[in-house]
Amino acid sequence: MAQNNAMVRKGKCLNIGNCNKANSKEIVDVNIGEDFVCPDCGGDLVEVKAVKSSLGLIIGGIVLAWPLLAQASISS
Numbered sequence: 322m323a324q325n326n327a328m329v330r331k332g333k334c335l336n337i338g339n340c341n342k343a344n345s346k347e348i349v350d351v352n353i354g355e356d357f358v359c360p361d362c363g364g365d366l367v368e369v370k371a372v373k374s375s376l377g378l379i380i381g382g383i384v385l386a387w388p389l390l391a392q393a394s395i396s397s
């Protein structure tokens with residue numbers, strides 16, 4: 322459900338050199354209400370916007386809607 326996603330913030334640790342998650346550029350999920358810090362080194366996280374997934378949703382929506390649009394233009 323999309324509701325589950327809204328309960329999680331995605332963050333990236335920038336403590337490169339001192340933190341495994343920063344070194345591997347891992348995206349960390351932090352539940353809303355919890356401290357927005359790296360679980361590995363405890364440093365502040367930088368929030369990551371879920372650009373890829375929303376772009377995927379848009380593309381997926383176009384792909385899904387395309388046959389309907391094509392059908393509508395043929396029949397009209």
Ligand SMILES: [Zn+2]
Nearest residue numbers: 334340359362
């Ligand atoms: Zn870290």
